[in-house]
Amino acid sequence: MNKLTHLDESGKARMVDIGGKADTARSAIAEGRILMNAAALAAIRDGTVPKGDVLAAARIAGIMAAKKTAELIPLCHPLALDSVTLDFELGAEAVIVRAAAALTGRTGVEMEALTAVSVALLTLYDMAKAIDKAMVIEGVRLIEKRGGKSGTWRADG
Numbered sequence: 001m002n003k004l005t006h007l008d009e010s011g012k013a014r015m016v017d018i019g020g021k022a023d024t025a026r027s028a029i030a031e032g033r034i035l036m037n038a039a040a041l042a043a044i045r046d047g048t049v050p051k052g053d054v055l056a057a058a059r060i061a062g063i064m065a066a067k068k069t070a071e072l073i074p075l076c077h078p079l080a081l082d083s084v085t086l087d088f089e090l091g092a093e094a095v096i097v098r099a100a101a102a103l104t105g106r107t108g109v110e111m112e113a114l115t116a117v118s119v120a121l122l123t124l125y126d127m128a129k130a131i132d133k134a135m136v137i138e139g140v141r142l143i144e145k146r147g148g149k150s151g152t153w154r155a156d157g
Contacts, residue, residue, distance in 0.1 A: 013075060021106035026147030028101050030113035032140035033094040034121050040132035044124070045090050054127040055088050058097070062086040062120035066101055066112040073115070077107050084112065086120055097121055098143070110145050 043049045051057075063084045070078040082103045089096040099116035101109040121137045128135065144154045 016075070016077075016107075021149075023104050023106055024147045025104050026102065026108050026145075028108060028110040028113040028145045029098060029143040030110070030117045030141065031096060031098045031143050032117045032121050032137065033091075033096045034124050034135050034137050035094045036128065036135040037132045038093075040128045040135065041090065041093070041095070043131055044095065044128060049128055050130060051127045054124060057127055058088070058120040058123040059086045061123040062097070062099055062116035065119035066099065066116040069112045069115045073111055076111050079103055079105060079107070079109065079112065081109065081112060084116055086116060095124055097124070108145055108148055110142050114140065114142060 040049075044054045047053060063086065065072070066084040067081060070076040080103060081101055084099065084101045087098045089098070097117050097120045099113045099120065101112040101116065103109055117140055121140070125135050125137065141155060142153075144152070146152045
């Protein structure tokens with residue numbers, strides 16, 4: 001079994017010491033989706049949601065969330081991100097959100113990418129809930145991470 005790095009020898013939570021690690025290029029991609037009815041999807045696609053430009057708001061919310069990940073997730077290191085991008089794919093029944101985060105540093109950006117996706121999805125829900133309160137957020141996951149000691153990892157499928 002792998003040793004849990006966020007626990008000390010006594011089993012108490014701790015922030016991992018990254019002081020001795022070298023700066024390397026690191027990146028992560030995460031995705032998730034929000035299922036919704038045809039009316040909500042059409043309103044987002046056509047830009048007719050009463051609250052305004054849903055995708056622009058979700059993009060900004062995701063970027064802001066990535067920058068605040070250390071304030072939201074205990075034991076995450078505050079990071080000086082080099083970039084955060086969000087892309088949206090409007091499918092037949094859902095909006096798929098993909099976020100990419102990158103930096104040159106001593107720890108990875110997986111949590112930042114996952115946080116960006118999660119908050120962007122919640123923003124989509126908030127802005128379109130007047131049209132469809134039964135929307136379902138699902139499938140939030142890490143797709144890829146690069147850099148650091150463990151190198152590149154990609155999700156299957």
